[in-house]
Each structure stands twice: as C-alpha cells, then as structure tokens.
Amino acid sequence: MDAMTLLHERRSMGKLAGPAPSAEQLDAIYRAALRAPDHKEMTPYRFIEISGEGLDRLGELFARSDYQANPHIDDGSLDAARKKPRRAPMIIAVIARITPDLPKVPPVEQIISAGCAAHAMLYAAFAQGLGAMWRTGTYAHDRTVWRGLGLGEQEELIGYLYLGQPGGRYPDAPARNPADFVERWS
Ligand SMILES: Cc1cc2nc3c(=O)[nH]c(=O)nc-3n(C[C@H](O)[C@H](O)[C@H](O)COP(=O)(O)O)c2cc1C
Numbered sequence: 001m002d003a004m005t006l007l008h009e010r011r012s013m014g015k016l017a018g019p020a021p022s023a024e025q026l027d028a029i030y031r032a033a034l035r036a037p038d039h040k041e042m043t044p045y046r047f048i049e050i051s052g053e054g055l056d057r058l059g060e061l062f063a064r065s066d067y068q069a070n071p072h073i074d075d076g077s078l079d080a081a082r083k084k085p086r087r088a089p090m091i092i093a094v095i096a097r098i099t100p101d102l103p104k105v106p107p108v109e110q111i112i113s114a115g116c117a118a119h120a121m122l123y124a125a126f127a128q129g130l131g132a133m134w135r136t137g138t139y140a141h142d143r144t145v146w147r148g149l150g151l152g153e154q155e156e157l158i159g160y161l162y163l164g165q166p167g168g169r170y171p172d173a174p175a176r177n178p179a180d181f182v183e184r185w186s
Helices: 003-009 022-034 052-069 076-088 107-127 143-148
Strands: 043-050 090-097 131-135 155-164
Touching: 003 107, 022 107, 043 052, 043 076, 043 107, 052 076, 052 143, 076 090, 090 107, 107 155, 143 155
Parallel strands: none
Antiparallel strands: 043 090, 090 155, 131 155
16 A cells, blocks of 8 residues: 555544454554654653453453442443453553653643554554554543553553454545645745
8 A cells, every 4th residue: 555545545443353463563553653753752652552361451440440430330331341442352552651841842742742653553554454443532531540551650541542453344434625624825
C-alpha cells in the first residue's frame, strides 16, 4: 500500500479476531510510533502490551473501576466490564510520560506527541492488514485503572489500541470535503 492510499483510506475496526499481531508486525508498529513528531526529542510515551491472561487482569481493573463508581452495580454489569478487553486478542495501552515545568514543551505538547505515536500505530497496523481501534471511555481516565496499570505520578493513559485481525467489513468512510475545513490566507 502506498503512503497516500494509506493516509486517505485507513479505517478503524472494532470487530477483531485472533491471532494477535506477530512479533514482527508489533516491531513495525512500535517503530512507526517512535517516528511521531516530538518537540525537543522527549519521546514522551510508553506502551503496555496486553494479551492472553493480561487481558483478564485488565478486565479486573475495569470491573473494579465500575464498582468504585457504583458499589450497587449488579454482577452482570461487572462481568460485562471484565470481558471488555477480550474484544481483541491484544490491547496496547498508550501512556503519555509528562515532564512538567518545561516552558518550551508544555504538557499539552507532550500529550499530543503521545497521541501522534498512537495514531502512527493505527496506520502501521492497517498497512499490515491488521485491524485496530483506539478506545478510551471511563476506563482510560480512571485513577484506579491507572494505578493498577502502574502509571506514575506524571503519566497519563491516552488510550487503548485494540488490535487483531479484521473481523468484519470496513464501513464506508464518511464523505468529507477538505474545502469545508480550510480557510486560505494568501
Ligand atoms: C482519543 C480517541 C478516543 C476514542 N475512543 C473511542 C471509544 O472509546 N469508543 C469508540 O467506539 N470509539 C472511540 N474512538 C473513535 C474510534 O477510534 C474511530 O476513530 C472511529 O470509530 C472512526 O473510525 P475511523 O477511525 O475509521 O474513521 C476514539 C478516537 C480517539 C481519537
């Protein structure tokens, strides 16, 4: 796939089947992440690669998060939370590592850089025929989950990349016209 086709046609895939990406495919995905734009070369990100029983451990964190938000939650809903990570054979949690008090590279720039890394990973997955979907929701912003994943004081989880083999048809892309988004000064 040539670069422009990839840029114009990448899609997310929520329905994901096994097997998980191979070691070679993952290496290509991480290499793409490490080429994200990065002010002052801070590489302000790290990744947790979760598969197999690790997905169940993550599911326990999701259930704990729901329980803490609502101690009256019913068992069925807790079970549904536990199963959520099993929607894919692999999840990569993308974490921004923020260095505070840098006047030239404020935290927002470091978070954007981590977001660019995540975005590059989606492209690298799609280019290799894998399916991928960036998900957040409450579990991405909950301190219980962050602690369970071992995030440090200056770290923020910016998303879970669900990865696997595409398990369905890609939906048609929404029709968007660049002219609707561009103002020209010339
Ligand atoms: C930061 C971020 C968080 C997202 N969180 C979710 C989510 O929790 N659930 C979801 O269904 N889609 C989520 N999405 C959107 C999907 O990843 C995807 O981009 C969307 O379904 C559009 O599909 P496309 O990427 O093929 O255009 C998120 C996207 C971003 C950038």
